[in-house]
Amino acid sequence: MQKQKVIEAISINKYFYSPVKVQVLKDVSFSVNKGEFVSVMGKSGCGKSTLLYVLSTMDTDYEGKLLLNDQLITGQPSHNLSILRNEKIGFVFQFHYLIHEFSVLENVMIPGLKLNKLSREAVEHEAMEKLRIFDMQDHALKKANQLSGGQKQRVSIARALINNPLIIMSDEPTGNLDKKNSDLVFGIFRDLVQEFHQTMLMVTHDAELAEKTDRTIWMEDGRIISHY
Amino acid sequence: MRFALIFEIAKALMLARMKQTMVAAVGVTFSITMFIALLGFMNGLNDLLDGLILNRTPHIRFYNEIKPSEEQPVQFFEELQGYYNIIRSVKPSGARVNIYNNEAIITTLKDDPRVLGVAPKINVQVFFNVGKVDIPGSLNGIDVAEEDRLFAFSDYVVAGDFMELQYTTNSIILGKGAADRIMAEIGDYVQVTTAQGNRLLLKVVGYYQSGLGELDNIQSYVSLGTAQKMIGEGSSFVTDIQVKMHDFILAPKTAKEYSAIFNIQADDIQTVNAQFETGSDIRSMISYAVGITLLVVSGFGIYNILNMMIYEKMDTIAILKAIGFSGMDVQHIFTTIALCIGFVGGLLGLFFGYMVCLGIERIPFETEALPTIKTFPVNFNPKYYMIGAIFSLVTTYFAGFFPSRKASNIDPVEIIRGK
Numbered sequence: 197m198q199k200q201k202v203i204e205a206i207s208i209n210k211y212f213y214s215p216v217k218v219q220v221l222k223d224v225s226f227s228v229n230k231g232e233f234v235s236v237m238g239k240s241g242c243g244k245s246t247l248l249y250v251l252s253t254m255d256t257d258y259e260g261k262l263l264l265n266d267q268l269i270t271g272q273p274s275h276n277l278s279i280l281r282n283e284k285i286g287f288v289f290q291f292h293y294l295i296h297e298f299s300v301l302e303n304v305m306i307p308g309l310k311l312n313k314l315s316r317e318a319v320e321h322e323a324m325e326k327l328r329i330f331d332m333q334d335h336a337l338k339k340a341n342q343l344s345g346g347q348k349q350r351v352s353i354a355r356a357l358i359n360n361p362l363i364i365m366s367d368e369p370t371g372n373l374d375k376k377n378s379d380l381v382f383g384i385f386r387d388l389v390q391e392f393h394q395t396m397l398m399v400t401h402d403a404e405l406a407e408k409t410d411r412t413i414w415m416e417d418g419r420i421i422s423h424y
Numbered sequence: 425m426r427f428a429l430i431f432e433i434a435k436a437l438m439l440a441r442m443k444q445t446m447v448a449a450v451g452v453t454f455s456i457t458m459f460i461a462l463l464g465f466m467n468g469l470n471d472l473l474d475g476l477i478l479n480r481t482p483h484i485r486f487y488n489e490i491k492p493s494e495e496q497p498v499q500f501f502e503e504l505q506g507y508y509n510i511i512r513s514v515k516p517s518g519a520r521v522n523i524y525n526n527e528a529i530i531t532t533l534k535d536d537p538r539v540l541g542v543a544p545k546i547n548v549q550v551f552f553n554v555g556k557v558d559i560p561g562s563l564n565g566i567d568v569a570e571e572d573r574l575f576a577f578s579d580y581v582v583a584g585d586f587m588e589l590q591y592t593t594n595s596i597i598l599g600k601g602a603a604d605r606i607m608a609e610i611g612d613y614v615q616v617t618t619a620q621g622n623r624l625l626l627k628v629v630g631y632y633q634s635g636l637g638e639l640d641n642i643q644s645y646v647s648l649g650t651a652q653k654m655i656g657e658g659s660s661f662v663t664d665i666q667v668k669m670h671d672f673i674l675a676p677k678t679a680k681e682y683s684a685i686f687n688i689q690a691d692d693i694q695t696v697n698a699q700f701e702t703g704s705d706i707r708s709m710i711s712y713a714v715g716i717t718l719l720v721v722s723g724f725g726i727y728n729i730l731n732m733m734i735y736e737k738m739d740t741i742a743i744l745k746a747i748g749f750s751g752m753d754v755q756h757i758f759t760t761i762a763l764c765i766g767f768v769g770g771l772l773g774l775f776f777g778y779m780v781c782l783g784i785e786r787i788p789f790e791t792e793a794l795p796t797i798k799t800f801p802v803n804f805n806p807k808y809y810m811i812g813a814i815f816s817l818v819t820t821y822f823a824g825f826f827p828s829r830k831a832s833n834i835d836p837v838e839i840i841r842g843k
Contacts, residue, residue, distance in 0.1 A: 249837045254746060275750050282748020289840055293743040297436035307747040309429045355747070367840075 200230040201266065202363050202395045208250055208260035210243075220246050221258065222418040228363065231393040233385065235406040238415035244399045247415070248367050251397070252285060253277045265362060282310050286356025288366035293352065294340035300351050301327070301336040308358045319358075326354040330384060346377030353384060363395040364388070370405065382408070430753060434760040437740070441733055445761075448729045449769035451722035452820065456773020456812050459715035461780040463808040466711040468784075468801035470704040476635055480575050481693055482543075482666030483675040486682070488523060489689040492516050521547075526662045529686055533667055538674055543570040545664040546651040553615040553623075554606045561602055562642050563616070565651020574668040577645075584610050584630025589647050596626040596650075600633040601641035618654050626650070719815050723823035726765055730758060730827035734834075741831055742839035751832035758831050762824020763817060770816030774809050 204227035212218045220243045228234045238244045249255040251262065253269060256277070262270045264284060269277065294303045301323055308319035327333045330350040335343060343351065349369060356364050369385075370378035382405055388394040389410075398409065406412045414422040438445045492514040498504060523529065526544065533542045546565035551558035568590040571577040578586045581597060589595050596616075598608060608614050613625045626646065633640055646654070652661050669675055675692040683690035694701075734741070741754055785802045 245841060249841070252746070254835075255837045275752065278745070278748050278750035278753075280748075281746065287746050289746075291840075293739060293746070293840070295433075295436075295740050295743060297440045297740070306429070306433075306744075310748050310753075312426055312429075 201227045201263070202230050202232075203228045203251060203397070204263040204266075205247075205251065206261040206263070208247070208258055208262070210246060210250060210255075210258040220418050221250070224260075224415075224418075224420055226413055226420060226423065228395060228397055230395055231389065233389040233396045233410045234398070234413065235409040235411070236397070236399045236413045236415060237403065237406045238401065240401060242415045243418040244401075244415050245367055248365055248397070248399045252287065252365055253281055282307055283359055284362045286359070286361040286364040288349070288353050288356050288364065288369045290368035290371040294343075294348055294355075296339065296341045299337050299339055300332065300343065303340055303351060304355045304358055307355060311359050323354070323358060326357050327351070329357075330354055344377075345373055346380060349373060349377070349381050350384065353381070353388075357388075357394075363397060366396070366398045368400055369398065370400070370402065378405075430756050431760055433744070434757050434764065437733065437737060437757070438761055438764065441729075441736070444729045444732065445765060448722075448726045448765045449772070451725040452719075452766055452769025452816055453773040453776060455715070455718035455722045456770050456816050457776040457780060458718050459812050459815070460774060460777025460808060461784065462711045462715055463708070463811075464777070464781040464802045464804060465784055465800065466707055467803035467805065467808070470707055471803055472797065472801045474704055477697055478672075478693065480580075480634065481697060482575070483669040483672045483693045484667040484679045484682070485691045486523065486529070486665040486667070486686070486688050487663060487691075488521050490516050490521065521663045522657070522661050523663065523665060523688060526665060527660060529665060529682075533665070533682070536678075538669055538671070538678060540668045540670050541570060541574045543567050543574050543666045543668075544648065544662040545571075545666055546648060546655075546661065547663050548646075548651050548655055549619045550616045550654075552602065552606050553617055558617070559602070559605060560642065561599075561616070561644055563596075563651060563654070564643065564645050565648045565654075566645055567648050574666070580632055580634050581630045582633045584628075586630060588629035589645060592627060592629055594624065594626050594650055594653075595629045595646070597630040597632045597645040598628055599640040599643045600631045601637060602644055603628070603631050605641070616654070620655055622654055622656060624654055715812075716815065719819045722769075723819040726762055726820055726823040727827060730762060730824055731830075733761070734758065734827055734831045738834065738839050741834050742836035745834070745836040746840065754834070755828040755832035758828035759821065759824050762820045762828070766816045766820025769820075770813055773816060774812055777809075777812065778804075 206225050208221050208224040209219065210221040212220055224247060236244045236247065246255070250258050253262075253264075254277075256274070260270070261268060264280065269280060272280075294300075295306070298306070301320070304323040304326060305319050308314065308322060309316065314322065324333060324336065327336055330353065332347065332350055332354065335347065335351075340348065340351070353364075353369075366385075370381050373381060385396055385398065386408070389396055396409075398405075400406055411423075413420055496509075496511055496514070498509045498511065530542050530544060533539050544567055548563040548565060550561050550563050552561050566577070568577070568587060572586065582600065584597065586597065589597055596614065598606070598614070606614060608628045610628050610630065612628050614628060615623060615625055617623050632643065632645060634643070648662075649659070652659060655661070667678075669678065672693055676694050679690040679692040744754060744757075745751075781802045781804060784800050787800045788798065789800045790798060
């Protein structure tokens with residue numbers, strides 16, 4: 197059976213212009229199938245994060261084609277991309293990027309409210325369910341800045357999940373955490389893939405973590421050098 | 425739902441920087457307060473000064489002007505038609521100052537729906553005989569009740585009861601200046617001589633003070649009947665017909681219309697008192713200018729505070745964009761913040777402005793020239809409050825516009841990578 201491609205990059209080239217023109221991505225092509233846990237590995241400065249932001253649709257300044265769920269998204273207006281990001285892509289960043297003015301629960305709810313498909317009560321219920329997966333339900337009413345780093349990261353994963361996205365992208369999700377928390381977060385990722393068949397794309401420089409994923413893409417100097 | 429979310433985020437951001445938000449709102453409150461107080465006070469004064477003249481001036485005045493006849497007999501001589509007829513040294517005819525058929529004119533005017541009321545008047549030139557000296561004066565014979573209803577006559581009668589003029593025969597209300605000069609107390613009798621030579625004793629029943637010294641020195645009032653008696657005319661004799669309109673804007677048009685119908689002279693208030701309008705306009709222009717300046721300054725305050733907020737909340741903006749908020753949504757969030765500051769600040773400003781106006785209205789302000797005024801005048805026209813409300817929203821919107829647009833253009837990748 198042909199596996200469904202969730203995201204596909206076709207010969208992506210990207211340049212940085214200041215101070216001089218540098219090519220940071222060189223003819224990068226790969227795809228991620230549904231339910232797969234893929235990691236992108238490489239040394240710092242190899243372009244892996246840049247690649248992630250191109251895939252995330254936030255960075256639109258590149259050459260090549262990007263397909264999400266077999267739909268071409270290169271060249272779409274930014275308003276459509278926003279809607280797409282909201283609905284189809286979940287993000288987990290190295291720095292937790294919760295909105296400190298809101299409670300944990302509200303942070304998880306915001307993308308759901310933005311999507312505006314369910315009533316507020318339904319979104320709240322969903323958000324509670326997601327928090328329960330990570331055993332964070334007791335902290336739901338705390339402000340985001342009252343949590344520890346590991347807790348914050350779990351909340352941001354819950355937030356990424358709220359709209360049941362096609363794919364979750366994460367940029368060094370454990371980079372800012374100690375060993376214990378980082379194992380915890382990685383464990384959550386594994387569980388999500390195995391139990392919920394969530395598609396995952398993770399950028400990391402930690403070879404140990406990368407080894408535990410289904411497939412690792414190695415990058416060096418803007419190119420994919422190995423793929424297994 | 426969509427807006428509710430944007431509003432919720434805006435609210436959270438404002439609460440997070442409560443102090444700054446409040447400072448911005450206080451700026452708006454202060455400027456709107458000053459705006460309302462200034463306009464209320466300025467326009468109160470304007471109304472007072474205009475009222476000094478305009479309330480007492482009929483909107484239209486009908487009278488027969490003493491002037492040379494425009495149609496000289498030679499023009500009716502058929503054989504000389506088509507020639508240049510030059511007549512030198514034309515004198516005014518002994519024209520009748522009485523308005524011909526005035527009762528019919530008054531009835532017609534009273535039936536006109538545009539007209540609020542009509543008051544006839546007789547102007548008599550007299551001398552007050554005080555010992556050996558004759559002091560010139562001008563007597564107005566008035567219909568007391570109508571004069572009071574239309575031109576607030578009683579407001580300017582500072583001593584005595586103005587209705588005495590009607591109830592007591594041969595009575596007079598003296599101008600305050602004139603009374604001081606002839607040293608007549610209320611209850612005294614003064615002797616007057618008319619230009620025609622009739623002499624009459626009149627009982628002083630009150631003083632009249634308009635606030636315009638020149639007027640008070642010569643103007644005095646008697647009843648219509650007394651005036652007619654003084655000049656030896658019947659009860660149909662009237663020299664002026666004063667008209668008050670519902671809307672005085674219509675005065676010039678109406679004046680022209682009736683002037684043609686009745687074939688008499690008609691002056692409208694706009695033509696006679698053009699300079700008062702100009703003065704008021706300039707005064708309100710100054711108050712608007714000051715008010716708007718204050719608002720613009722507070723607008724810069726909002727601009728600064730929003731800019732700071734955006735720098736501080738870069739992370740929040742980046743994350744909002746990453747989870748699917750478009751640039752437009754972000755712009756709406758910050759515009760909402762600006763408008764909330766404008767709305768709350770403006771609302772408080774209107775309230776405090778109203779309070780300040782109430783305060784000003786209580787400050788005693790007594791002057792010889794203005795007998796009816798005891799405190800500073802303030803205008804509470806809701807128009808100024810509307811303008812204040814609209815201005816506060818418009819300026820805050822523009823103050824918020826550029827920072828919000830900057831926020832909408834923030835590139836989330838740069839922020840997220842930049843750490």
